[in-house]
Amino acid sequence: MKLLTASLLTFAWPLAAQAEIIVTDPWARASVLASRPSAAYLTLTSDAPDRLLEVTSPVAGHVMLHGVATDSAGVTRMVHIEELDVSPGTPVTLAPGDSHLMLMDLSRKLEEGESFPMTLVFEGTGDVTVDVPVLGPGAMGPTEERP
Template identity: 35%
Template sequence: MFRRLSLAIFMLTAGLASASCGSPSGELLVENAWARETPEGAPNGAIYLTIRNNTGSDDQLISAASSLARHVGLHTSGEEDGMMRMRPIDSVAIASGSTAQLKPAGDHIMLMGLEKRLEAGTRIPLTLQFEIAGEKTIDVRVIGMTDSPD
């Protein structure tokens, strides 16, 4: 009896340990979502995050929403004619089995018409809309001006 109980406990703990390693299969995961604090009176802010597509289907982020801003949009930044420029985009593609990184000087989420400044140490509610995975609501951490997002 003791031997069976020991074996059952071992199998359970081994299963839990293996489940906590790596990303769950079959899920679209949103990780490391962050925004930098904004100065008083700044009208806009930006959100960065990582999306891991562990599903068997390609997907795309098609919109975002937050109660903290009048408008939330998907944008990209890049160099054009020797100048850094930002422009709206319709979506961010996340191929099956791949990772999309929304980061400074690349694709990101813009918060326009902030209702209040983004303060370090607070969290921002954000709802992401994916074409296939549907709606996911997350909390975005706000970091200080000189803090690293990692």
């Protein structure tokens, strides 16, 4: 009887509304100095509501999720975001000038042409690891002031 219950539970799992996140076009900017943070960008698509909780990478001591906010004086600043909601049918794009993943405490310089792994932890989907190509340091996006 115990065995039957267990197998029924296993069978029921795929029928639950499990989110599946698709990560497209990840990339990061080459860093000028290892002592300066870099930024990574990507697009998230999900077929169920999900939430990005945490991001880690072996090249960064800490990965922060940043958004941008413009104050009444027209000054754009980066703001820390705790969690990022992903709704089905609405891709979330992290791009220069908008939300981004801030790669803090780099263990080394990110060189153009290389790539590094980055793991995104979602509430529903769990861990998703992507390979992030490093593109040129091109000055697209907001001024990256160290917080």
